[in-house]
Amino acid sequence: MNKHLLSAADLTRDDAVAILDTAVELARVSDRTVKKLPTLRGRTVVNLFFEDSTRTRISFEAAAKRLSADVITFSAKGSSVSKGESLKDTALTLEAMGADAIVVRHGASGAPHRLAHSGWIDGVVVNAGDGTHEHPTQALLDAYTLRHHLSSDEGALDGRHVVIVGDVLHSRVARSNVLLLHTLGARVTLVAPPTLMPVGVESWPCGISYDLDAALPGADAVMMLRVQAERMNAAYFPSANEYSRRYGLDVRRSDLLADGGIVMHPGPMNRGMEITAEVADGPRSVIVEQVTNGVHVRMAVLYRLLGAADVIGEAS
Amino acid sequence: MTTVLRNVRPYGEDAVDITMRDGLISAIEPAGTQPAAEGIDGRGLVLLPGFVDLHTHLREPGREDAETIATGTAAAALGGFTAVHAMANTNPVADTAGVVEQVWRRGIEAGHCDVHPVGAVTVGLQGERLAELGAMADSAARVRIFSDDGVCVSDPVLMRRALEYVKAFDGVIAQHAQDPRLTEGAQMNESELSGVLGLRGWPAVAEEAIIARDLLLAQHVGSRVHICHLSTRGSVEIVRWAKERGVEVTAEVTPHHLILTEELARTYDPRYKVNPPLRTADDVEAVREGLEDGTIDVVATDHAPHAREDKDCEWAAGAFGLLGLETAFSVVFETMVATGRLDWRQLADRMSERPARIGRVIDQGRPVAVGEPASLVVVDPHATWTVDPSRSASRSANTPFLSREMRGAVVHTLLRGRPTVIDGSLAP
Known part of the structure; x- marks a missing residue:
């Protein structure tokens, strides 16, 4: 699998099936009383939302938290982003904080691609919707x-x-x-x-x-x-x-x-x-089920991109 | 002052020694006539009339952080240019005699090459009323080219009046052909690729429709018109059609449209964001054909420096434009001369003689002959070099050719007999 998830075209059939299969397994965990897995303990996932999207942001937050990651959320409103701070400066700030994965929603097509390939950051980039490009x-x-x-x-x-x-x-x-x-x-x-x-x-x-x-x-x-x-x-x-x-x-x-x-x-x-x-x-x-499934799939994406060891079974 | 340039081949022909006195060529003798210790050694390289750029953004006044008249003209000299036309979209806009005279004087002070200011067609580039075109023409800067470049003169009545008005002083309107409504928010060439990348398209028809309209207008009022940075196959075909009908049209193509394609947008790196956008490989072939058969008269750089922060960002936030002066010759050499499509005399025609004629610059673009101005360039067709912004004279670094190996290099540039570039470096 590619280091980043920027486009659906990054996924081979095997990659996609593996993510979906992982999501099925993770969904079973979600049926337990204790929904949390220790998989991403100590890892930091940043949700960087330059565009309002409550449902996608909450879905990614829930996914990262259920995998025990530390979650930081930046939203455009009320942060430096709305004061005109550039994508680059925001990225450098996050890098300085040690983000392992950056989930980015941006109004400009290709912004996640820029984050991933500009040399500004080392972390994994997940495209959470960019302009009129992809999701x-x-x-x-x-x-x-x-x-x-x-x-x-x-x-x-x-x-x-x-x-x-x-x-x-x-x-x-x-x-x-x-x-x-x-x-x-x-x-x-x-x-x-x-x-x-x-x-x-x-x-x-x-x-x-x-x-x-x-x-x-x-x-x-x-x-x-x-x-x-x-x-x-x-x-x-x-x-x-x-x-x-x-x-x-x-x-x-x-x-x-x-x-x-x-x-x-x-x-x-x-x-x-x-x-x-x-x-x-x-x-x-x-339609409501799609929302629920979003959390499982995003867990699977973070799980696979952050190279987590096979610990799904540990919590059982 | 006397300068000697030994062992150079004018237009790639027989080697000669050239003696220059008081800014003019005073003698052309067989190579070896002048003593080997004298003057500049041309090493058997190719001698051409100095290049003339019809389309340069020097950014001064207003954006001296991106370029100044001094740094931009230094880059021009390194690129073999002995004259540039400074576009009007500065801040303040070059729409009065005062601003164009200031630009002209700053060019003389810098001394790297001649600076001919382009005057704005409309006040503040607003497309609402004509600027004082006559005052700019009559000023010390003797403006002959008028353009709202960066913005299209889209109002057909205003365009008609401008075309007519400048006839009084033999001026020409240089049109940035871009229908504004068809290109609102446009980011790249509209194509299959723009659909895939999710970038708003800039369709070829937005350029071609304006060109077609303006050629018909120019024909109707009997004026000449110049088309800036033509970029599509359709545009080439429309200009060819108009020339066959006797319309007094001239057209330019940029070096980047001769070699780069829209595929570079896949990087989402605004380094490749330019207006008009990079087009398809078929369009690249069409503009090469047009330049070869003379449908396109000249190569013009559209040198457009931008501060680092205006390119170090996401594509949509990036500024349009890229550097061109120092790489222009190499691109034209690689695409047109090395491929056998143009010979050296034709290269001189497209990069020096015709641009000077279009701009009514009387002392540039002249033949290499005794009694003519000694504004000359010596180029090495066998040299290769790698583009490195840290070695550029421009204050900006937004070249699309970063780290690219280029073929053909400018070695010496002389402005009225005075070296401005020696061995690829600015003359002291």
Whole structure:
């Protein structure tokens, strides 16, 4: 495995399966009364959040704490970051504090790559979402969730069909999922209005459609991306209503999925925009479960990147 | 004052000894005529007219931490330039006779090469009303090139008026062709790669649409127009089409667009962030073809120094621009001369004669001949060297060629008979 986790493309099929398998084992630990493992005792994990993201930050914090790491969290608000301190100076500060791993969320695409390769720091860098580039741990938790429902916790996702719908252009979740799900053997179809598809998307390892009703029948899962209503001001689509009609997921559309097909969303949802409340809270929805799985997957990532010895069994 | 340059090959042809007196070439004799103890030894190297850069950012006044007129022109001399055109996007903007005269005078004081200020087209580069173009033209700096470089004159009416107005004093508008709406927040060439990297795209059409519009405008009002740093295949084709129709257009390409591609954005290192962005390998081939067949008239560096902190950061926060003066000749040599696409006379045409003509600089870009100004450069086509910012005269270090081995080197530069660079170092 690479030293850092910057892109879902960094993961081979074996790497990805190993992380998912580790996450399954760690999830079993979480069912115990004492949830904590001593694995990362004495190691320092820094959560460096230049962008607000309560759910991702809490998920990483919980993951590191359950592995007994010392956890330091920097958030943009109320820290030197909001006073204009540069990425470099923040990184040097963290390095001086002896961070073993830096989990970074940043509004600029490639910021984690810069942290990892600029020579500013020695620690492991985990991308917790960078600009409109990638969000590899989100893809891992999505793969974990898919595997749990579609492949009973082992192997990969060969032959499964996943439809990803929405603002692909600005979505780091879509980029990482296309890469990872392809690596794991799944077939992915991206659905969006042409204005929200990136230039060159035809070369990505996935199918492309502008028609949600045509893409959904028989799919094993549909993943709805958050669409910001402001996008209509930049002429990406005419109105929120038109977007919902053409690309929103309602009960009629979710029933086009295969039997047992699931509905996913990385959150936070715009209920009534890309997904109706009936579907979000309905029987096919695994949206809350995705959040839970996020902690297990992030534990697995930290566990494997920090080269922890095989001590999962120790606490039992 | 008399200076002798022995054993040099003008345009790579037969070796001669050159005698210079009072800034002019006073004699050209067969090599070996002058005593071996006299003057500068040219070692049989290639002699060319001194290079003229149409597009240089000297940063003074305003950003003297990144470059000054003295350091920028020293870098120019090391790169074989005997004249540079200083872009107007300083602080204050070079939009009045006072600022352009100050820049011009500081250039004379520094003495490394001639500095011809470029005047802003619009007040403060704001694109709202014309700057006092006539006052700048009539000033001691004799401005002939006007540009809002860094910003496009996107208002078609304003562009039309500017094109018309400068005819009164034989000026030219140098357009930074970039549709502002199509490039809001743009970070790199829009392509398959920008989609993968999640960096906002700067599409070729944003350059090509402005160029097409301006060529039609220039044709309509009968003005000449100059296109700055053209970077795409489409732009080359549009300029070629316009030249065939007799439009009085000239165009420049930067050294970096002749050799580097967008692939460098994969590093997310803002060292490679520049405007217009690095394009595809196909675009690189197209601008080489354009420079070869003369569709593109000149190589211009777009030398753009930036303070270290403006590049030592994440890509989106990084400044656009990179250094070019000291590496320009080597890049053009490697891509165009060593490949057989241009001979030495054509290199002199693209880097000295045509730029001087476009800028209406009468004493530069002249033939190597008796009675002509002795502003000259001696280059070694066989030398190789490694780019090392600590050896650069620039105050900044943002070269995209860091640690790269370059082919071809500037050995001596002479400004009106006076050496400014000897053996690759600034003359004392």
